[in-house]
Amino acid sequence: MSMVKEALRTEETQTNEGRTVAGFVNSIETLEGGGFLVRRPFPKASFSDFDPFLLLDEMGPMDVAPGEAKGAPDHPHRGFETVTYMLSGDMEHKDSSGHAGQLRSGDVQWMTAGSGVVHAEMPSAEFMRDGGRMHGFQLWVNLPQRDKMVKPRYQEIPSSRIPKATSADGLVSVSVIAGEAMGEKAVIETRTPIIYLHYRLEPGGVATQGVPHAFNAFAYVVDGAGLFGAEGERGTDGQMVMFAPDGDEVRIENPADANATLEVLLIAGVPLNEPIARYGPFVMNTETEIHQAFDDYRRGRMGAINS
Ligand code: MN
Numbered sequence: 001m002s003m004v005k006e007a008l009r010t011e012e013t014q015t016n017e018g019r020t021v022a023g024f025v026n027s028i029e030t031l032e033g034g035g036f037l038v039r040r041p042f043p044k045a046s047f048s049d050f051d052p053f054l055l056l057d058e059m060g061p062m063d064v065a066p067g068e069a070k071g072a073p074d075h076p077h078r079g080f081e082t083v084t085y086m087l088s089g090d091m092e093h094k095d096s097s098g099h100a101g102q103l104r105s106g107d108v109q110w111m112t113a114g115s116g117v118v119h120a121e122m123p124s125a126e127f128m129r130d131g132g133r134m135h136g137f138q139l140w141v142n143l144p145q146r147d148k149m150v151k152p153r154y155q156e157i158p159s160s161r162i163p164k165a166t167s168a169d170g171l172v173s174v175s176v177i178a179g180e181a182m183g184e185k186a187v188i189e190t191r192t193p194i195i196y197l198h199y200r201l202e203p204g205g206v207a208t209q210g211v212p213h214a215f216n217a218f219a220y221v222v223d224g225a226g227l228f229g230a231e232g233e234r235g236t237d238g239q240m241v242m243f244a245p246d247g248d249e250v251r252i253e254n255p256a257d258a259n260a261t262l263e264v265l266l267i268a269g270v271p272l273n274e275p276i277a278r279y280g281p282f283v284m285n286t287e288t289e290i291h292q293a294f295d296d297y298r299r300g301r302m303g304a305i306n307s
Contacts, residue, residue: 018208018230019217019247025240032057033072033121036134041220041240050242051216051271052192054080054140054283058222058238061088061135064123068131071122076302077113078293079148079283081141083196084109085177087222089134090127095119096303099154103136106159108177110188114143114150116293116302137265139196144272145285147191155188163187171205171254174198179268181209195268200261201226201254209250209266217243217250217268224262227253 025047027039038057043049071091084091084103091103093111096118103109111117123134143150157177165182166173176184179195186196195215199207211217218240219228225236228243229251235241243250254262277284282293296302 017247017249019211019243019245019250020231021229021233021235022242022244024233024235025242027058027238027240032059033075034070036070037062039238048278049142049276050218051273052142052144052194052269053216053218053267054142054276054278055138056140056220056240056267057138058220059134059136059138061133064089064127064131064134066129066131069123069128069134072120073122074118074120074305075281076116076118076293076297077111077281078116078296078302079289080113080143081191082109082111082113083139083141083177084111084121084136085139085198086136089132089136090124091136092122092124093119094122094305095152096305097152101154101156103156104159106162106175108155108157108162108188110155110157110178110190112143112147112150112153112191114147114152116296117152118297118302118304120305139267140283141190141192141194141269142272142276142283143191145274148284148289150191157188161187167205167207169205171202172207173200174207192272193270195266197266198222199252199264199266201252201264202261203254203258204256205254205262207252209252210248211243211250211266211268213245213248214270215268216245216271217266219243219250219252220265220267222263222265224254224258224260226258226262226264227255 025041163176163184175198177196228241
Protein backbone atom coordinates (compact mmCIF):
# COMPACT_ATOMS: atom_id res chain seq x y z
CA MET A 1 0.00 0.00 0.00
CA SER A 2 1.35 3.41 -0.95
CA MET A 3 1.98 6.11 1.65
CA VAL A 4 -0.88 8.16 0.21
CA LYS A 5 -3.36 5.30 0.47
CA GLU A 6 -2.16 4.55 3.97
CA ALA A 7 -2.70 8.17 4.98
CA LEU A 8 -6.17 8.27 3.44
CA ARG A 9 -7.13 5.06 5.17
CA THR A 10 -5.97 6.40 8.54
CA GLU A 11 -7.90 9.61 8.03
CA GLU A 12 -11.04 7.72 7.06
CA THR A 13 -10.74 5.43 10.10
CA GLN A 14 -10.37 8.39 12.41
CA THR A 15 -13.41 10.10 10.92
CA ASN A 16 -15.46 6.96 11.45
CA GLU A 17 -14.51 6.73 15.12
CA GLY A 18 -16.49 9.77 16.16
CA ARG A 19 -20.15 9.22 17.00
CA THR A 20 -22.74 11.38 15.28
CA VAL A 21 -25.84 12.78 16.98
CA ALA A 22 -28.94 10.61 16.61
CA GLY A 23 -31.30 13.22 18.03
CA PHE A 24 -32.08 15.86 20.63
CA VAL A 25 -34.64 15.55 23.41
CA ASN A 26 -36.08 18.60 25.17
CA SER A 27 -36.81 18.34 28.88
CA ILE A 28 -40.28 18.65 30.32
CA GLU A 29 -40.88 20.42 33.62
CA THR A 30 -42.73 18.41 36.23
CA LEU A 31 -43.26 18.30 39.99
CA GLU A 32 -41.59 15.48 41.90
CA GLY A 33 -41.64 14.23 45.49
CA GLY A 34 -43.20 16.73 47.88
CA GLY A 35 -43.62 19.21 45.03
CA PHE A 36 -40.23 20.37 43.81
CA LEU A 37 -39.75 21.30 40.18
CA VAL A 38 -37.53 19.13 37.99
CA ARG A 39 -36.47 19.26 34.36
CA ARG A 40 -36.78 15.77 32.87
CA PRO A 41 -35.65 14.65 29.42
CA PHE A 42 -37.03 11.14 30.14
CA PRO A 43 -39.22 9.34 30.88
CA LYS A 44 -42.11 11.06 29.17
CA ALA A 45 -45.03 9.87 27.07
CA SER A 46 -43.05 9.69 23.85
CA PHE A 47 -39.78 8.41 25.33
CA SER A 48 -39.91 5.84 28.13
CA ASP A 49 -36.26 4.96 28.68
CA PHE A 50 -32.78 4.94 27.22
CA ASP A 51 -31.57 1.44 28.02
CA PRO A 52 -30.10 0.89 30.65
CA PHE A 53 -31.25 4.31 31.97
CA LEU A 54 -34.81 4.82 33.22
CA LEU A 55 -34.94 8.47 34.28
CA LEU A 56 -32.92 11.66 34.49
CA ASP A 57 -34.12 14.56 36.64
CA GLU A 58 -32.41 17.92 37.02
CA MET A 59 -33.50 19.58 40.27
CA GLY A 60 -33.11 23.31 39.81
CA PRO A 61 -30.97 25.28 39.55
CA MET A 62 -33.23 27.43 41.67
CA ASP A 63 -33.06 29.80 44.61
CA VAL A 64 -35.22 28.46 47.40
CA ALA A 65 -36.71 30.91 49.92
CA PRO A 66 -36.43 30.20 53.66
CA GLY A 67 -39.00 27.56 54.67
CA GLU A 68 -39.84 26.69 51.04
CA ALA A 69 -37.45 23.76 50.41
CA LYS A 70 -39.16 20.48 49.54
CA GLY A 71 -37.96 16.92 49.29
CA ALA A 72 -39.27 13.44 48.67
CA PRO A 73 -40.73 11.96 51.89
CA ASP A 74 -40.87 8.17 52.55
CA HIS A 75 -41.23 6.11 49.37
CA PRO A 76 -40.01 2.70 48.19
CA HIS A 77 -37.78 1.50 45.33
CA ARG A 78 -37.07 -1.97 43.94
CA GLY A 79 -35.23 -3.35 40.95
CA PHE A 80 -32.88 -0.52 39.95
CA GLU A 81 -30.35 2.06 41.19
CA THR A 82 -30.77 5.75 42.00
CA VAL A 83 -27.75 7.99 41.54
CA THR A 84 -27.96 11.39 43.22
CA TYR A 85 -25.40 14.08 42.38
CA MET A 86 -25.68 17.43 44.12
CA LEU A 87 -24.09 20.58 42.72
CA SER A 88 -25.48 22.97 45.32
CA GLY A 89 -27.80 22.77 48.28
CA ASP A 90 -27.98 19.51 50.19
CA MET A 91 -29.98 16.33 50.63
CA GLU A 92 -30.42 14.12 53.65
CA HIS A 93 -31.16 10.49 53.10
CA LYS A 94 -32.74 8.09 55.59
CA ASP A 95 -33.88 4.55 54.90
CA SER A 96 -35.75 1.56 56.27
CA SER A 97 -32.62 -0.32 57.32
CA GLY A 98 -31.42 2.56 59.51
CA HIS A 99 -29.00 3.92 56.95
CA ALA A 100 -28.61 7.70 56.94
CA GLY A 101 -26.37 10.09 55.06
CA GLN A 102 -26.02 13.64 53.85
CA LEU A 103 -25.06 14.88 50.41
CA ARG A 104 -23.51 18.29 49.94
CA SER A 105 -22.16 20.13 46.91
CA GLY A 106 -20.27 17.76 44.60
CA ASP A 107 -21.14 14.59 46.56
CA VAL A 108 -22.61 11.48 44.96
CA GLN A 109 -24.84 8.77 46.37
CA TRP A 110 -25.10 5.61 44.26
CA MET A 111 -27.92 3.58 45.80
CA THR A 112 -28.54 0.05 44.61
CA ALA A 113 -32.17 -0.42 45.71
CA GLY A 114 -32.10 -4.09 44.67
CA SER A 115 -34.74 -6.09 46.58
CA GLY A 116 -36.14 -2.94 48.12
CA VAL A 117 -35.71 0.07 50.35
CA VAL A 118 -38.08 2.64 51.76
CA HIS A 119 -36.30 5.95 51.96
CA ALA A 120 -36.75 9.68 52.39
CA GLU A 121 -34.73 12.27 50.48
CA MET A 122 -35.11 15.64 52.19
CA PRO A 123 -33.25 18.94 52.47
CA SER A 124 -31.39 19.35 55.78
CA ALA A 125 -33.07 21.22 58.64
CA GLU A 126 -30.58 24.03 58.06
CA PHE A 127 -31.40 24.31 54.35
CA MET A 128 -35.15 24.16 55.16
CA ARG A 129 -34.72 27.07 57.57
CA ASP A 130 -32.38 29.26 55.54
CA GLY A 131 -33.13 28.30 51.94
CA GLY A 132 -30.44 28.79 49.29
CA ARG A 133 -29.34 27.61 45.90
CA MET A 134 -30.56 24.11 44.98
CA HIS A 135 -29.13 22.20 42.03
CA GLY A 136 -28.75 18.47 41.58
CA PHE A 137 -29.43 15.40 39.51
CA GLN A 138 -30.99 12.02 39.93
CA LEU A 139 -30.34 9.26 37.41
CA TRP A 140 -32.07 5.87 37.52
CA VAL A 141 -29.97 2.97 36.29
CA ASN A 142 -31.81 -0.27 35.56
CA LEU A 143 -30.51 -3.50 37.07
CA PRO A 144 -30.21 -6.65 34.98
CA GLN A 145 -32.67 -9.44 35.83
CA ARG A 146 -29.97 -11.35 37.73
CA ASP A 147 -29.38 -8.36 40.06
CA LYS A 148 -32.90 -7.04 40.66
CA MET A 149 -33.25 -8.68 44.06
CA VAL A 150 -29.70 -8.11 45.37
CA LYS A 151 -29.23 -6.78 48.85
CA PRO A 152 -29.51 -2.96 48.92
CA ARG A 153 -26.18 -1.16 48.84
CA TYR A 154 -25.04 2.43 49.23
CA GLN A 155 -21.92 4.04 47.87
CA GLU A 156 -21.65 7.54 49.29
CA ILE A 157 -18.73 9.41 47.82
CA PRO A 158 -17.87 12.91 49.00
CA SER A 159 -16.75 15.42 46.39
CA SER A 160 -13.15 15.16 47.68
CA ARG A 161 -13.04 11.49 46.61
CA ILE A 162 -14.54 11.96 43.13
CA PRO A 163 -11.56 11.81 40.73
CA LYS A 164 -11.07 14.99 38.72
CA ALA A 165 -8.80 15.94 35.84
CA THR A 166 -8.00 19.06 33.82
CA SER A 167 -6.62 19.20 30.28
CA ALA A 168 -3.12 20.56 29.57
CA ASP A 169 -4.61 23.71 28.00
CA GLY A 170 -6.75 24.22 31.11
CA LEU A 171 -9.94 24.49 29.04
CA VAL A 172 -11.52 21.14 29.89
CA SER A 173 -12.10 19.56 33.28
CA VAL A 174 -13.98 16.46 34.28
CA SER A 175 -15.38 14.82 37.40
CA VAL A 176 -15.36 11.04 37.04
CA ILE A 177 -18.43 9.60 38.78
CA ALA A 178 -18.41 6.29 36.89
CA GLY A 179 -16.06 4.89 34.27
CA GLU A 180 -12.83 6.53 33.12
CA ALA A 181 -11.91 9.88 31.62
CA MET A 182 -8.69 11.82 30.99
CA GLY A 183 -6.63 9.15 32.75
CA GLU A 184 -8.76 9.05 35.91
CA LYS A 185 -10.78 6.06 37.03
CA ALA A 186 -13.97 6.29 39.13
CA VAL A 187 -14.05 4.95 42.68
CA ILE A 188 -17.74 3.98 42.42
CA GLU A 189 -18.44 0.37 41.44
CA THR A 190 -21.30 -0.35 39.04
CA ARG A 191 -23.22 -3.63 38.45
CA THR A 192 -23.00 -3.22 34.65
CA PRO A 193 -20.52 -1.03 32.74
CA ILE A 194 -21.55 2.60 33.18
CA ILE A 195 -19.90 5.91 32.26
CA TYR A 196 -21.05 9.01 34.21
CA LEU A 197 -18.91 12.10 33.69
CA HIS A 198 -19.39 15.78 34.45
CA TYR A 199 -17.46 17.84 31.89
CA ARG A 200 -16.83 21.57 32.14
CA LEU A 201 -15.53 23.22 28.96
CA GLU A 202 -14.35 26.80 28.75
CA PRO A 203 -14.75 28.61 25.38
CA GLY A 204 -12.39 26.90 22.90
CA GLY A 205 -12.34 23.67 24.92
CA VAL A 206 -12.78 20.31 23.19
CA ALA A 207 -13.40 16.98 24.95
CA THR A 208 -12.96 13.68 23.15
CA GLN A 209 -14.26 10.87 25.30
CA GLY A 210 -13.84 7.18 24.55
CA VAL A 211 -17.19 5.37 24.62
CA PRO A 212 -17.07 1.74 23.41
CA HIS A 213 -19.43 0.74 20.57
CA ALA A 214 -21.58 -1.43 22.83
CA PHE A 215 -22.66 1.53 25.00
CA ASN A 216 -25.77 3.65 24.56
CA ALA A 217 -24.56 7.20 25.16
CA PHE A 218 -26.11 10.61 25.72
CA ALA A 219 -25.08 14.03 26.93
CA TYR A 220 -27.26 16.30 29.04
CA VAL A 221 -26.51 20.01 28.80
CA VAL A 222 -26.38 21.42 32.33
CA ASP A 223 -25.39 24.94 31.35
CA GLY A 224 -24.36 26.86 28.25
CA ALA A 225 -24.43 25.57 24.68
CA GLY A 226 -22.04 23.45 22.67
CA LEU A 227 -21.31 21.44 19.56
CA PHE A 228 -21.84 17.70 19.78
CA GLY A 229 -20.70 14.70 17.80
CA ALA A 230 -18.58 14.28 14.68
CA GLU A 231 -20.72 16.82 12.79
CA GLY A 232 -20.76 19.44 15.56
CA GLU A 233 -24.51 19.74 16.09
CA ARG A 234 -25.64 22.41 18.53
CA GLY A 235 -27.23 21.50 21.86
CA THR A 236 -28.25 23.89 24.63
CA ASP A 237 -29.10 24.06 28.33
CA GLY A 238 -31.73 21.49 29.34
CA GLN A 239 -31.37 19.34 26.21
CA MET A 240 -30.44 15.68 26.02
CA VAL A 241 -28.18 14.82 23.09
CA MET A 242 -28.43 11.18 21.98
CA PHE A 243 -25.41 9.78 20.20
CA ALA A 244 -25.71 7.18 17.44
CA PRO A 245 -23.88 3.87 18.03
CA ASP A 246 -21.60 4.63 15.07
CA GLY A 247 -18.25 5.14 16.72
CA ASP A 248 -16.19 4.62 19.82
CA GLU A 249 -15.65 8.18 20.92
CA VAL A 250 -17.77 11.24 21.55
CA ARG A 251 -16.73 14.81 20.78
CA ILE A 252 -17.96 17.84 22.69
CA GLU A 253 -16.84 21.38 21.93
CA ASN A 254 -17.48 24.75 23.48
CA PRO A 255 -16.94 27.16 20.55
CA ALA A 256 -14.10 29.65 20.96
CA ASP A 257 -16.52 32.57 20.56
CA ALA A 258 -18.87 31.35 23.32
CA ASN A 259 -19.25 33.62 26.33
CA ALA A 260 -20.00 30.97 28.96
CA THR A 261 -18.70 27.70 30.33
CA LEU A 262 -20.35 24.63 28.83
CA GLU A 263 -21.33 22.06 31.46
CA VAL A 264 -22.39 18.63 30.34
CA LEU A 265 -23.16 15.28 31.90
CA LEU A 266 -21.95 12.49 29.62
CA ILE A 267 -23.75 9.26 30.50
CA ALA A 268 -23.42 5.87 28.83
CA GLY A 269 -24.15 2.24 29.57
CA VAL A 270 -24.42 -1.16 27.93
CA PRO A 271 -28.11 -1.83 27.12
CA LEU A 272 -29.67 -4.72 29.03
CA ASN A 273 -32.13 -5.63 26.24
CA GLU A 274 -34.51 -7.14 28.79
CA PRO A 275 -38.27 -6.61 29.18
CA ILE A 276 -39.18 -3.67 31.42
CA ALA A 277 -42.25 -3.78 33.67
CA ARG A 278 -42.45 -0.44 35.40
CA TYR A 279 -44.82 1.12 37.83
CA GLY A 280 -43.82 4.24 39.76
CA PRO A 281 -40.96 3.36 42.10
CA PHE A 282 -40.68 -0.29 41.00
CA VAL A 283 -38.93 -1.48 37.85
CA MET A 284 -38.97 -5.22 37.19
CA ASN A 285 -39.12 -7.57 34.19
CA THR A 286 -42.73 -8.83 34.47
CA GLU A 287 -46.14 -7.59 35.67
CA THR A 288 -46.21 -10.41 38.22
CA GLU A 289 -42.99 -9.08 39.76
CA ILE A 290 -44.55 -5.59 39.96
CA HIS A 291 -47.58 -7.01 41.82
CA GLN A 292 -45.18 -8.85 44.13
CA ALA A 293 -43.29 -5.59 44.78
CA PHE A 294 -46.52 -3.76 45.75
CA ASP A 295 -47.53 -6.66 47.96
CA ASP A 296 -44.12 -6.77 49.67
CA TYR A 297 -44.21 -3.00 50.19
CA ARG A 298 -47.75 -3.04 51.66
CA ARG A 299 -46.85 -5.88 54.01
CA GLY A 300 -43.84 -3.93 55.26
CA ARG A 301 -41.28 -6.33 53.75
CA MET A 302 -39.24 -3.39 52.50
CA GLY A 303 -39.27 -1.98 56.02
CA ALA A 304 -40.34 1.44 57.25
CA ILE A 305 -38.49 4.49 58.48
CA ASN A 306 -38.38 4.93 62.22
CA SER A 307 -38.21 8.62 62.88
MN1 MN B 1 -36.11 7.85 45.99
